[in-house]
Amino acid sequence: MARSGETPGQIIAREEEPKDVSLPPPKAPPTSPVLAVDWVRQHLFSSVPNTLLTLLCFWLLWETVPPLIDWALIGAVWSGGDPQLCRDADGACWAFITEKHRFILFGLYPFDEQWRPRLAMALFVGTLLVSSYPPFWRPWLGLLWVAVFTSCGILMWGGVFGLTPVDNTRWGGVPLTLILAVVGLVCAFPLSILLALGRRSDLPAIRMVCVGFIELIRGVPLISVLFMASVMFPLFLPEGVTIDKLLRAQVGIILFTAAYLAEAVRGGLQSIPRGQFEAADAMGLSYWKKTLLIILPQALKVAIPPIVNQFISMFKDTSLVIIIGLFDLLTTAKTALADPPWRAFYIESYLFAAMIYWAFCFFMSRYSQYLERRLETGHKRS
Amino acid sequence: MTPGDTLGDTPNSGAAITLESVHKWYGAFHVLQDINLTVQRGERVVVCGPSGSGKSTMIRCVNRLEEHQEGKIIVNGIELTNDVKAIEGIRREVGMVFQSFNLFPHLTVLENLTLSPIWVQKRPKKEAEQAAMEYLERVHIPEQAKKYPGQLSGGQQQRVAIARALCMKPSIMLFDEPTSALDPEMIKEVLDVMVGLAEAGMTMICVTHEMGFAKTVANNMVFMDEGSIVEMAPPKEFFTNPKSERTQKFLSQILTH
Numbered sequence: 001m002a003r004s005g006e007t008p009g010q011i012i013a014r015e016e017e018p019k020d021v022s023l024p025p026p027k028a029p030p031t032s033p034v035l036a037v038d039w040v041r042q043h044l045f046s047s048v049p050n051t052l053l054t055l056l057c058f059w060l061l062w063e064t065v066p067p068l069i070d071w072a073l074i075g076a077v078w079s080g081g082d083p084q085l086c087r088d089a090d091g092a093c094w095a096f097i098t099e100k101h102r103f104i105l106f107g108l109y110p111f112d113e114q115w116r117p118r119l120a121m122a123l124f125v126g127t128l129l130v131s132s133y134p135p136f137w138r139p140w141l142g143l144l145w146v147a148v149f150t151s152c153g154i155l156m157w158g159g160v161f162g163l164t165p166v167d168n169t170r171w172g173g174v175p176l177t178l179i180l181a182v183v184g185l186v187c188a189f190p191l192s193i194l195l196a197l198g199r200r201s202d203l204p205a206i207r208m209v210c211v212g213f214i215e216l217i218r219g220v221p222l223i224s225v226l227f228m229a230s231v232m233f234p235l236f237l238p239e240g241v242t243i244d245k246l247l248r249a250q251v252g253i254i255l256f257t258a259a260y261l262a263e264a265v266r267g268g269l270q271s272i273p274r275g276q277f278e279a280a281d282a283m284g285l286s287y288w289k290k291t292l293l294i295i296l297p298q299a300l301k302v303a304i305p306p307i308v309n310q311f312i313s314m315f316k317d318t319s320l321v322i323i324i325g326l327f328d329l330l331t332t333a334k335t336a337l338a339d340p341p342w343r344a345f346y347i348e349s350y351l352f353a354a355m356i357y358w359a360f361c362f363f364m365s366r367y368s369q370y371l372e373r374r375l376e377t378g379h380k381r382s
Numbered sequence: 383m384t385p386g387d388t389l390g391d392t393p394n395s396g397a398a399i400t401l402e403s404v405h406k407w408y409g410a411f412h413v414l415q416d417i418n419l420t421v422q423r424g425e426r427v428v429v430c431g432p433s434g435s436g437k438s439t440m441i442r443c444v445n446r447l448e449e450h451q452e453g454k455i456i457v458n459g460i461e462l463t464n465d466v467k468a469i470e471g472i473r474r475e476v477g478m479v480f481q482s483f484n485l486f487p488h489l490t491v492l493e494n495l496t497l498s499p500i501w502v503q504k505r506p507k508k509e510a511e512q513a514a515m516e517y518l519e520r521v522h523i524p525e526q527a528k529k530y531p532g533q534l535s536g537g538q539q540q541r542v543a544i545a546r547a548l549c550m551k552p553s554i555m556l557f558d559e560p561t562s563a564l565d566p567e568m569i570k571e572v573l574d575v576m577v578g579l580a581e582a583g584m585t586m587i588c589v590t591h592e593m594g595f596a597k598t599v600a601n602n603m604v605f606m607d608e609g610s611i612v613e614m615a616p617p618k619e620f621f622t623n624p625k626s627e628r629t630q631k632f633l634s635q636i637l638t639h
Contacts, residue, residue: 275482279480283498
């Protein structure tokens with residue numbers, strides 16, 4: 001195998017020339033005033049309108065924050081199973097949460113077996129945390145997820161290893177919300193990448209299928225997708241065949257999310273300069289190697305904000321499964337209020353549910369910012 | 383084994399690249415008109431001409447970044463057709479350096495260099511990295527191996543891009559205006575690397591306006607205008623005694639300012 005290019009040859013190149021050392025020392029940037037009084041005068045009371053705005057803000061804070069602390073902390077009832085205590089108090093009735101939190105968290109899951117969803121969720125959230133650390137993005141992580149999904153399934157359904165079987169119609173609360181959201185994300189994300197690539201494909205048939213799917217699904221509300229999955233779909237099945245209601249809702253959520261995510265991913269793909277494709281082509285990379293090694297890593301990084309936006313939105317959209325009678329977190333929070341003596345404490349119930357939603361969404365939001373910083377390689381100089 | 387060996391005695395056995403009456407259109411616009419060009423093994427051809435004359439399009443046809451619609455392109459004995467195998471075969475033989483570098487910003491310099499050896503040529507990672515470091519030394523920036531392209535200067539990036547193309551051990555190198563996007567003080571460091579390659583006997587087609595470089599390395603000068611090859615001659619003749627009026631005009635415009 002003789003090729004002309006292989007003969008090692010000497011290349012002449014200029015050596016780096018030494019820098020001129022006789023330059024004057026660099027001038028330091030001007031420092032800004034640091035006195036607190038100066039800062040307040042400059043930023044809060046610099047003009048008449050500014051002063052008025054500042055005073056208005058202080059007044060609003062004075063009117064809202066102390067009463068809120070009074071209600072939520074000082075005057076609140078924290079424990080005791082008697083709703084009368086709450087009615088007599090001025091503050092929040094956190095005793096309601098103490099009393100009902102197991103129902104809100106786990107829904108209709110048999111009370112004595114609730115350690116099972118608890119353990120399953122711990123596994124689930126633990127694995128989510130492990131997978132959010134980029135150095136762990138290795139093949140073993142996929143295996144870990146298979147193992148975690150399997151053990152969560154065993155824990156939730158039971159029926160083996162002496163665990164009492166629990167039908168998935170009795171699942172509810174946080175486990176149901178997390179399962180719908182995480183399984184939804186894990187399945188919708190790869191599907192959305194395929195849809196986005198398909199939409200940019202050179203093959204008209206593939207392109208048409210992808211465009212048709214995305215536009216059809218994006219054109220209808222999630223609620224109608226869920227409704228169709230739950231009510232219409234079984235009508236088309238042959239008699240005797242039934243598909244689990246939870247599974248139908250899950251598939252509905254996956255398809256819906258994938259259609260939206262696909263557009264976010266496509267936005268990322270569009271942002272990759274033509275030169276990247278050409279360089280990969282010129283190096284002899286095949287379509288899939290080019291896509292997986294060069295294009296997607298860059299495109300997904302660009303698309304992190306809209307993708308996470310979609311993740312957050314879909315996490316909260318899982319609450320729409322109430323219309324097909326699944327007991328997700330928001331539904332259990334609502335149902336917990338059906339107990340007559342506790343009926344008045346809806347604010348506490350919804351706040352509790354909201355805080356759980358918020359914790360997950362806030363984590364996703366912060367995590368996406370961390371990821372963006374971490375994947376930054378300095379090619380867009382700011 | 384190069385495909386040229388398998389085909390044995392083809393009429394082009396001495397030729398690295400042959401273009402025979404190549405035509406190309408962008409819509410109704412005739413960008414390449416009846417291009418005939420033969421580049422022998424070890425030959426260095428410099429292509430010049432006004433912007434929009436089809437220079438880049440012509441060399442981009444050689445490795446199928448652009449598709450020609452009529453005529454024949456033969457690279458190392460392989461005819462360029464729609465056959466994916468032929469295209470892949472040619473791309474293994476041909477390295478390309480772009481005006482805008484086109485390094486992969488999400489990979490380090492070393493990863494940029496080893497990507498193709500590892501994934502296309504299936505070489506072991508260790509070996510690919512060793513070879514990559516040798517090429518980085520040849521372009522005088524081994525100390526930048528762990529950095530990302532965005533942290534390098536334009537001249538350094540273009541030298542990395544040249545090293546990346548060389549890592550595939552190509553027998554032919556295409557340069558598409560490699561110094562046009564560079565600041566003046568960085569042009570020399572890139573041209574020096576290219577001169578070194580030429581001295582090592584690499585077959586090269588280079589689109590450039592660097593006439594000093596052309597005089598030093600070219601065996602043949604090609605002047606293109608409006609999609610055709612107007613004139614082709616060795617540099618001495620080309621610069622001192624251009625035949626066509628258009629070449630004379632072009633040379634007077636770029637050499638006297």
